[in-house]
Amino acid sequence: MSIEFLIDLVVILLSTELLGAVTKRLKMPRVVGALIAGLLIGPSFLNLVKPNDFLTQMAKIGVILLMFNAGVDSDLKELKKSGKASTIVALIGVFLPLIGGFLVAGFFNNAGTPFSGGMTTTLQNIFIGVILTATSVSITVETLQEMGKLKTHSGTTILGAAVIDDILGIVLLAIITGMSNPQSSIRIVIIKIVAFFAVSVLLGMLFKKGFSDLKYISFDTKRVIIYALVFCFIMSFNAEHFFGVADITGAYVAGVILSLTKDHNYIKESVETISTAIFSPIFFANIGITTVIYKMNTSMIIFTILLLLVAILTKLYGCKFGAEICGFGKEEGLQIGVGMISRGEVALIVTDIGVASGFIKDIYLAPVIIVVIVTTIITPILLKLVYSHKNEEVEEFQKQSVPVQAKPVRAEVKKIEDINRSNK
Numbered sequence: 001m002s003i004e005f006l007i008d009l010v011v012i013l014l015s016t017e018l019l020g021a022v023t024k025r026l027k028m029p030r031v032v033g034a035l036i037a038g039l040l041i042g043p044s045f046l047n048l049v050k051p052n053d054f055l056t057q058m059a060k061i062g063v064i065l066l067m068f069n070a071g072v073d074s075d076l077k078e079l080k081k082s083g084k085a086s087t088i089v090a091l092i093g094v095f096l097p098l099i100g101g102f103l104v105a106g107f108f109n110n111a112g113t114p115f116s117g118g119m120t121t122t123l124q125n126i127f128i129g130v131i132l133t134a135t136s137v138s139i140t141v142e143t144l145q146e147m148g149k150l151k152t153h154s155g156t157t158i159l160g161a162a163v164i165d166d167i168l169g170i171v172l173l174a175i176i177t178g179m180s181n182p183q184s185s186i187r188i189v190i191i192k193i194v195a196f197f198a199v200s201v202l203l204g205m206l207f208k209k210g211f212s213d214l215k216y217i218s219f220d221t222k223r224v225i226i227y228a229l230v231f232c233f234i235m236s237f238n239a240e241h242f243f244g245v246a247d248i249t250g251a252y253v254a255g256v257i258l259s260l261t262k263d264h265n266y267i268k269e270s271v272e273t274i275s276t277a278i279f280s281p282i283f284f285a286n287i288g289i290t291t292v293i294y295k296m297n298t299s300m301i302i303f304t305i306l307l308l309l310v311a312i313l314t315k316l317y318g319c320k321f322g323a324e325i326c327g328f329g330k331e332e333g334l335q336i337g338v339g340m341i342s343r344g345e346v347a348l349i350v351t352d353i354g355v356a357s358g359f360i361k362d363i364y365l366a367p368v369i370i371v372v373i374v375t376t377i378i379t380p381i382l383l384k385l386v387y388s389h390k391n392e393e394v395e396e397f398q399k400q401s402v403p404v405q406a407k408p409v410r411a412e413v414k415k416i417e418d419i420n421r422s423n424k
Contacts, residue, residue: 005055008052008054008055009278009282011049012038012049012281012285013278013281015037015041015285016038016281016284016285018033019034019037019040020034020037020281021033027143027380028139028377029136029139031284031344031348032376034280034281034285035284035285035288035369035372036288036373038284038285038287038288038289038291039289039293040288041285042289042290043289043292044291044292044293044294045293049285049289051289051290055282055289056286058279059279059283059286062279062280062281062283062284063349063352063353064232064236064247064248064251065232065275065279065280066275066349067248067252067349068232068271069255069268069271070252070255071251071253071254071255071256071257071258071259072256072264072267072268072271073255073268074163074259075259076260083160084326085157085160085322085323085326085327085328086156086157086160086163087161087164088325089157089319089322089323089336089340090160090162090165092318092319092325093135093165093318093319093340094133094165094168096315096317096318097129097133097311097314097315098130098132098172099129100129100310100313100314101125101128101129101132101311102126102128102129103310104128104303104307104310105124105129106125108299108303109121109124109125123176123180123359127176127354127360128307128364130169130173130176131351131354131368132307132311132314132315132347133165133168133172134165134166134343134346135161135162135165135166135340135341135342136162136342136344136347136372136376137159137162137163137342138342138344139342139344139376139379139380140158140162140339140379140380140383141159143380143383143384144339144383147384149387153328154323154328154332154336154339155339157328157336158339158340161319161322161336161340165340169346169350170248170252170346171193173246173248173350173353175189175190175193176359177246178243178244178245189244195243196239196243196245196249196250199238199243200235200253200257203235203257204256204257207257208257208261211224211227211261211263214227221263221266224263224266224267225266225267225270225271228270228271231257232254232255234254235250235253235254236248236251236254237250238250239251239253287348287352287365287369288369290365291365291366291369292362292363292366296363300363300366303367304367304370304371307367307368307371308370308371308374308375311341311371312341312375312378315340315341316337316341317337319336319337319340320333320334321333322336323337331386335383335386335387338383341378341382342375342379343372343376347368347371347372348372351368
């Protein structure tokens, strides 16, 4: 048995960790570092690691654990509180990128460019739209926290909308993957999806009730993570094998179910440790490794530029419009629109599934990676710009108002302190 895969693991883990640390210092997510690491060590540049079946299988476990952890981290109570504004912002913020991606891909397919080759051209075009739907809120959260704006009305709306549009993206993915079978009609696909969620709810009720008791079987509460992973893998398998729904949808639903248990914090921390240590770096690096930059011809570069513009503008103006419908002013609407621009893990996951299932060719990986990296870089810059204008106005108001009020207030405080001392 060849043990060269161990060297591959060493190269991947070291490169993703080092470049992840660099991007973190630059105030970007480690995901960007892992993607760049994959590109550098793969065939596009240094050719230190080549695509192989072992990495593909490890990456598959990585993406399942990522989505499972996202589910465990979900807070259904907070989702209910996010209200009408977040829901409307998310709906429009999903619809416009979906249509925009579909139109861009359709234009290039009809123009006779060499992008075709999926199940059907229409499905391929829709799939490109689905890739653009999900927002990566991590970079936005970090930026808003740094500026002290996370708890503002616009900040909480961004958080709620990002969670909802991730869920909508997963539902769209479930529908589109269900349609991959030419013999399946839309009616059958919808029936299967509804059946999957119905069975999931039933399993959730049963599993949630007995899950806490499972730890007593092993006489060790730390062993509860084993049962959580077993449940995750069973749900992932059942989703794809019996219902034709993507395995990551099953993993996400399994996570949501376990988020309702008493042990959800321990499960989240444990899965995150396992995932971060080995599986997630392999997943993101593998995307970079399987991406071949030198295959990008002129038409592909034009496609990438258009896809990037559509990704930015549809989220920006779609979410801004949704916010204004809900009563936000133009300035707050712009803040929400900018906060929803960034793409990340979910876009990469959907693309990876599209390539693996034959919906789209692997040449689409490079444009999506570029979209993820560029939107990740520009989002914090734009956020600081759209919030700074309001901050300048507040600071100017404070400069004018504070000096007038500060002296009388200090005088009154001094009087009270003097009275207290005399009473003592």
